[in-house]
Amino acid sequence: MRSFPDCSHPFIIVMLLGQAESGKSTLQKQFQLYHAPPTLDRERPSWRPIVYFNAIKAVRTILDELDWDFATHVNREDDAFVDSNWPTQISRIRHKLLPLVTIEDSLASELSGGVTVAGGRSGVYVRAGWQSVLTSTRSWPVADMQAGDTASQGVVATLAARLLAELQYDVAELWQHPAVKTLLRMRRLRLEESAAFFLDEIHRLAEPDYLPTTDDILHVRLQTLGVIEHSFDINVGGNHYTWLLYDVGGARGQRHAWVPYFDDATAIIFLAPISAFDQYLEEDPRTNRIDDSLRLFTSTCSNKLLKNSTMVLMLNKTDILKKKLQAGVMVKKYITSYGERENRYEEVAEYFRAHFAQVYKRKGVQKQDLYIHFTSMLDIRATQKILVNINEAIIKSYLGQSMLVS
Numbered sequence: 001m002r003s004f005p006d007c008s009h010p011f012i013i014v015m016l017l018g019q020a021e022s023g024k025s026t027l028q029k030q031f032q033l034y035h036a037p038p039t040l041d042r043e044r045p046s047w048r049p050i051v052y053f054n055a056i057k058a059v060r061t062i063l064d065e066l067d068w069d070f071a072t073h074v075n076r077e078d079d080a081f082v083d084s085n086w087p088t089q090i091s092r093i094r095h096k097l098l099p100l101v102t103i104e105d106s107l108a109s110e111l112s113g114g115v116t117v118a119g120g121r122s123g124v125y126v127r128a129g130w131q132s133v134l135t136s137t138r139s140w141p142v143a144d145m146q147a148g149d150t151a152s153q154g155v156v157a158t159l160a161a162r163l164l165a166e167l168q169y170d171v172a173e174l175w176q177h178p179a180v181k182t183l184l185r186m187r188r189l190r191l192e193e194s195a196a197f198f199l200d201e202i203h204r205l206a207e208p209d210y211l212p213t214t215d216d217i218l219h220v221r222l223q224t225l226g227v228i229e230h231s232f233d234i235n236v237g238g239n240h241y242t243w244l245l246y247d248v249g250g251a252r253g254q255r256h257a258w259v260p261y262f263d264d265a266t267a268i269i270f271l272a273p274i275s276a277f278d279q280y281l282e283e284d285p286r287t288n289r290i291d292d293s294l295r296l297f298t299s300t301c302s303n304k305l306l307k308n309s310t311m312v313l314m315l316n317k318t319d320i321l322k323k324k325l326q327a328g329v330m331v332k333k334y335i336t337s338y339g340e341r342e343n344r345y346e347e348v349a350e351y352f353r354a355h356f357a358q359v360y361k362r363k364g365v366q367k368q369d370l371y372i373h374f375t376s377m378l379d380i381r382a383t384q385k386i387l388v389n390i391n392e393a394i395i396k397s398y399l400g401q402s403m404l405v406s
């Protein structure tokens with residue numbers, strides 16, 4: 001079990017739960033922006049190599065996927081979309097980008113401090129305290145790197161910055177290539193959600209004095225391992241509280257670590273990305289991500305350890321949901337029970353809301369009503385407004401609970 005920091009203020013304990021990539025860490029950053037913006041400013045340089053990693057991973061994924069697509073489609077007469085010149089053009093760009101994509105694994109390993117997860121592709125994983133580790137060991141700016149300085153930490157990140165600066169026009173050429181645009185439109189090429197954002201901005205990222213903006217930090221994809229505590233001191237009506245926020249890893253192999261924290265949770269904020277109706281779990285490709293979210297929400301709200309906790313549900317990634325529906329992706333193809341309802345945002349959002357609300361009504365052990373919000377977590381203004389509401393609700397219920405106890 002955890003031990004509380006040595007502090008005399010009352011604790012408000014909030015846990016962020018939900019499947020992997022549901023947006024928990026993004027919400028944690030929004031809370032940080034709300035409660036303690038200077039700390040986000042201090043961390044800005046630490047995010048730089050992680051932004052590079054996200055961009056390099058996107059480039060490598062595009063090249064891998066194009067390879068596979070050309071191998072399986074280029075000689076098929078029924079594939080009118082593939083131009084026979086594309087493979088040669090892409091192969092030329094690939095050749096130039098080789099030095100950049102080959103550092104992906106070593107950059108991942110450097111950023112994760114050697115942590116790897118069995119069965120996973122190369123990735124970056126974070127545990128508590130990673131920001132200070134990266135900040136103290138990095139050698140920035142790039143120009144400061146000494147020739148032959150291979151022993152120092154952060155050397156791969158420094159190399160990544162140099163290669164991105166040198167190869168930025170080749171990255172842009174790849175990203176603008178009609179093969180990439182066509183396959184993205186046909187959904188034969190699927191990238192992580194932040195990939196397009198970083199590739200669109202590649203020249204800004206490649207500048208020698210690049211410092212991640214708040215938007216960049218919110219777009220970063222960085223998988224959480226275990227349970228990470230963030231603490232903020234807050235002042236409400238002249239009273240001081242310590243707000244403890246627990247951000248957890250959401251992949252299936254990570255969920256066992258949540259339960260020991262349930263006992264004292266003032267509130268649970270559960271995130272369900274409702275854009276994920278056409279996606280499957282990375283850790284189990286047979287499970288639809290909305291099904292997984294619903295099952296996880298069922299087991300969370302029926303857990304007796306959480307009977308006194310306030311439950312907040314965030315139906316997240318509504319921006320992506322809107323885009324998918326506008327592009328004509330049909331919900332009923334993936335969720336058969338959706339039937340002949342209209343494939344419009346209002347209907348789809350309401351359909352998912354009703355399903356989650358129903359679960360809470362049937363299985364929830366909590367006495368309080370469920371708070372539900374539709375969110376698009378990258379929209380700072382909208383999310384900050386929602387946080388004001390959530391904070392108020394959580395503090396109110398905390399005060400209610402402490403009155404019952406005393």
Ligand SMILES: Nc1nc2c(ncn2[C@@H]2O[C@H](COP(=O)(O)OP(=O)(O)OP(=O)(O)O)[C@@H](O)[C@H]2O)c(=O)[nH]1
Nearest residue numbers: 020021022023024025026219221224250317376377
């Ligand atoms: N477009 C869009 N992207 C989002 C939204 N919320 C989160 N993201 C992006 O989704 C990706 C995954 O978000 P994370 O916050 O890392 O997900 P997580 O729930 O912490 O995932 P784990 O740590 O693996 O459990 C990031 O690239 C975020 O920028 C949203 O509402 N809209």
Ligand SMILES: [Mg+2]
Nearest residue numbers: 024025223224
């Ligand atoms: Mg996370």
